[in-house]
Amino acid sequence: MRHVVGLGEGRGGAGGGGASFSGFLSPAKVEHSTLGESPAMKRARVAATGPKAEFFDDAGLDDGDVALAGKVGSLNGELLAEFESLLAFYASKKTEPWRERQYRKIVAVLKNLPFRITCLEDLNRPQCAVLNGGHTRTRVEEFLRRGKIQLAQNLQNDPRTVAISMLMNFGVQGGKGKYGSYVGTSTAEKWYDSGITTLPQLQHRIESDPTFLTHNQRVMWDFRSDFSQRVPRREVELIADVIAGVFPSSSVVEVMGSYSRGAPDCGDIDLLVTCHGDVGRRCSEAVEALTKAQFITATLRDSHHAPGAHSGQWMGGCRLASLVPARPGFADYTLHRRLDIKVYPPKFRAFAQLYFGSGQEFNRAIRLFATRQGYTLSDQGLRRATRGKNEKGEYGTLWEGPLLEDPSGCNWTTEASIFEFLGLPFIPLEDRDNGIGVARLEAMARAQATKPAAEEDCFIVPTDPRSVVAAANLQRLAPLPSLAEGWRSNGIVALDCEFVGVGRNTSGIGGERNALARASVVSYSGDVLLDTFVKVEEPVTDFRIHVTGLTQANLDQGISFQEARDHVIRLLEGRVVVGHSLAHDFKVLNYHPPAVLLRDTSSCPHLRPGDKGKSLKALSEQHLGVKIQDGTHCSVEDARAALYLYRSVQDLWDPTPPVLGTSAKAEALDKHLTEAAENMAAPVATGHNEPLAQHFDRLAARSHHYAKDHYVRVSRTLRSLPYHLQSPKDLLRPELRCVGRGKAHADIVRMLHEGVNEVNKGA
DNA sequence: GCCT
DNA sequence: CAGTACG
């Protein structure tokens, strides 16, 4: 038995490392090689030796069905043949991958359906879901009526289809219908168009032109006879035993694929090796030893070409003959077998098990489910991710977080933890390659999609406690109301950034790229949650001072880009973000929140641009009657302008709350919020600037609308400053940028010079 | 091809 | 980068 200390429970939940082998090939050991099997293994083995596995739920089956279950496949033989020719046709066309996939699903279902389809109503049974779509249902109807599908009849002997299928499979028949020849539709079409249409022609071409095939194609061609033979379970175990012998004794070797699901024989051998250390190197070392022993006879893929990869993998051909001498009366092992070895560190074991233990469609379904939940799942972990359209309108992954920790603290030791995290019921191995698992995932996805956004699905992220101004503002905001009532104010922030140019363009003028120089985030009330200068690592080649108002001195007092980005993300995450042309800001920040959370005033259907265009300046003047960007820009002012524009059309734009996340994420953030609020409990220094603050209170009392907001804001900011404002120079500090350059600024300067009373007297 |  | 393979 090979165990990995500290790896925890094996597959199936209790003890044992799955199929573990003794490591040295001897008849005695081999004889006992199944002693270490886990419950899951045993279940699989039993399933294989018993009657044909029950491929579908009992639901909808009667006794007749069960009686027929032994000769599944022939039950719908004629219909199956029709759809197989349709599949062959679409599989030979590289422009039809989706139809091909759909037909592949249909064929898979028909092969395993435990009852005969005799009437259209049969299609309503849950197992027949893929047959019950608009188009396929019509085809089945046609078949039931006329005993054939005309389109299939027309296509089944299509010479092009026949030839291309032959080329893609090197003439190999049977199996799953895909031989893995490394000849796909593109290559096959190319060959076909060059006049190769029959197997003899292909053979002649290959033999006469040594460069005709790529290396992998050559391997699959040379071994096509051997590789198309099934591997008995017994031989799979022997081979696994050999592999286990060339890995450190602390490794766990598991046989995956159809073997693990109990198949009596396999198309190839899939081995999952879990070991510590550099998995890539372990893999290479093992392969080297196996090659030396003449066990490995061909290589298709070898991860030693990719040092530092998360997994080590090798794919190729092997045979036991050199290790197991032929003996009369015993099976000889001269056939070459397709072998896949994948080596993972312990932390990925459960993800790898999920991947290699499930069928293709199940893997795609669960990954799709994860995507819809805001995650991305692979054989190498789970991470937060958002998908959507980028600036160019391409759909894809916009943002991915770091690997997620197992919330149970168990470090993803079991597949069950992955299901649990995704909010899925555990789907057992036997249902991961027969359509049941996929159907369950699809049902879960539908249930999820139709569920209205629950309050606990929404969350609010607190501001960063390290920022003095932010701290004061958070104190006023906390405790935050629940999003159900309060999202329209507390779930919304506005962002604006200022950039300077770095690098040189070809004309040597400078400013080839943007670098973040100032970042500002304001709350719904317009309070500054963050306003900071940012140090620019590279030499600044263009300050764009007429726009930004920034100088080297400003940047020098800033914080690092990383720090600024962290602040911004903490403020933005989980909130609706308002801004003008946010794409620029996010590009420079390298942060891409989900589109549902973005409100870009430059493309708002409710803010129609006037004669002067749709710049923030123009929109502000047109819709708010406020002049901004008079002279240099101020990112606080711009963020506020965008915010007020949003607020002016908020009822139209956002009549209902958006979905802001998932409950798992919400819980983590809620904890963060609570902790942050507790940390805030100690009051920050206040009262340093009370007389000045009162001046703005008075101004606020007799002002209206945005002016009132502005004075309230200045007053709050002054009260929450941890220092006494003494010199006009202090107004240059980032947290006081929110004062602006208007009357508030002038009043403060005057009060600092002449005293508060003098100024109020004049007013 | 199916589904939203 | 397109093509292909893996479950």
Next chain:
DNA sequence: AGGCCGTTACTG
């Protein structure tokens, strides 16, 4: 109308 698995991985 447009997404349909994967920061999969390798080859040429």
